[in-house]
């Protein structure tokens with residue numbers, strides 16, 4: 747088996763995974779990534795195969811970067827198994843993809859037998875799994891809401907609701923101490939943030955994750971937004987009213 751063939755198989759698996767994300771969690775923003783992956787795959791059997799190999803290696807590295815970080819963060823936050831397993835599965839696949847892509851680039855004309863190819867890819871995935879497991883031991887509960895929390899959902903690169911109201915009159919007792927607690931759920935495949943510049947708030951929420959933040963908020967109206975490039979423009983902004 748050549749490394750390029752291994753890369754092709756891993757790319758097909760990645761496309762299958764991305765399509766599953768589109769179908770199961772209805773994340774339309776993943777469509778663009780799926781199309782790019784497919785186009786790069788088409789280069790592999792062509793005379794300009796190196797474009798496909800280099801492009802796919804970068805793409806695997808990119809997806810590894812955000813899904814690996816999401817899996818680690820969700821493990822540390824003691825999220826449930828699915829919330830950890832989905833980004834972890836993508837990250838493990840991407841570890842193999844980066845290895846296969848890199849070896850296809852540097853040993854472009856040489857061949858490796860099937861057994862060695864599979865063994866090396868498995869080794870990379872096992873090493874990745876071990877990293878995940880060791881970080882599962884450390885960590886804090888970030889995935890549980892408490893009563894009095896203001897709830898916010900990020901879905902389809904939008905926040906719902908767009909306006910958060912927090913009032914002492916509603917019996918939100920923490921407010922008497924000047925504290926506001928916001929519980930954010932991210933239902934997208936990408937990372938999002940809950941950011942309020944004025945209050946020095948910057949909470950990062952990975953794929954499928956739930957995160958809670960408590961901060962001081964004097965009465966007033968504050969703009970919150972997602973700090974991921976392009977997301978504010980896509981509509982990820984709103985207002986927090988504290989009265």
Ligand SMILES: [Cu+2]
Pocket residue numbers: 903937938939972973974977982
């Ligand atoms: Cu965002």
